[in-house]
Amino acid sequence: xxxxxxxxxxxxxxxxxxxxxxxxxxxxxxxxxxxxxxxxxxxxxxxxxxxxxxxxxxxxxxxxxxxxxxxxxxxxxxxxxxxxxxxxxxxxxxxxxxxxxxxxxxxxxxxxxxxxxxxxxxxxxxxxxxxxxxxxxxxxxxxxxxxxxxxxxxxxxxxxxxxxxxxxxxxxxxxxxxxxxxxxxxxxxxxxxxxxx
Numbered sequence: 001x002x003x004x005x006x007x008x009x010x011x012x013x014x015x016x017x018x019x020x021x022x023x024x025x026x027x028x029x030x031x032x033x034x035x036x037x038x039x040x041x042x043x044x045x046x047x048x049x050x051x052x053x054x055x056x057x058x059x060x061x062x063x064x065x066x067x068x069x070x071x072x073x074x075x076x077x078x079x080x081x082x083x084x085x086x087x088x089x090x091x092x093x094x095x096x097x098x099x100x101x102x103x104x105x106x107x108x109x110x111x112x113x114x115x116x117x118x119x120x121x122x123x124x125x126x127x128x129x130x131x132x133x134x135x136x137x138x139x140x141x142x143x144x145x146x147x148x149x150x151x152x153x154x155x156x157x158x159x160x161x162x163x164x165x166x167x168x169x170x171x172x173x174x175x176x177x178x179x180x181x182x183x184x185x186x187x188x189x190x191x192x193x194x195x196x197x
Contacts, residue, residue: 002059006045009038014154014190015090015161017061019046028061031071031089032158032190037063051075051082060086070094070131077119077126083163084114090162091194102132113164113197152177155189164197172196 005028007021014035017028028046030038038044046061047068060082062068067089074085074097088097091112100108101124109120152173159169172193180188 002048002050004045004047005061006043008043009041012039013161014158014186017046019061026059028059029086030061031067031086032091032187033067033089033093034061034063036187049082058082067094070097073127073130074123077123079119079122080115084119087114087162087194088112091191098131101127104128111195113194151184151186151189152182154186155193158186158190159193159197162194168197169193 005019005021005026007019007026009017010020010025011018012035014032015030017030017035017038019026019028028048030046034046038046046063047065048062049060049068049071051058051060060071062071071082071085071089074080074088075082080088088109092100092108096108099105104124106117106120106124109115109123110117115123155173155176156166156169159172160166164172173189175196176189176192177184180192184192
């Protein structure tokens, strides 16, 4: 198992990252939360999880061990796959996910693409007790300050990378721009567009 990668961040997008570790480039799937934390860095360390299925091997990366642990809790629930867990970490902040589960707020979880009523209720049922022990007070969340050449197109590409069809992604981003304005940051566009998908 690959526990972490430390190297140069060669190519960073809101959904994927290539890390150069000693001349080897690792493609790592990341959440929007991790992207927010590393987007201005040229190098660093990511905690990783290698997801192996019959047809693929996908590496997921996380800025903090706490986010990785939450991801592991999420995928332990039947019906919640690695892609869905990453979508959850892109749609809500980790502390918001924990709070929703601990407080039994299945409706907030249902607002995330890929999470239906049954999955939301199962998440609450199976993780409420485990996550109630996790403290999120020591995880201050940084703001966004990343200059982007074309936030509109970058947001669409990020949604596509998260598994959303192009036509749906374009419609969701356009709708978000109409409500938030053209000056909305890339991160805001992606988060709100996820709710409009």
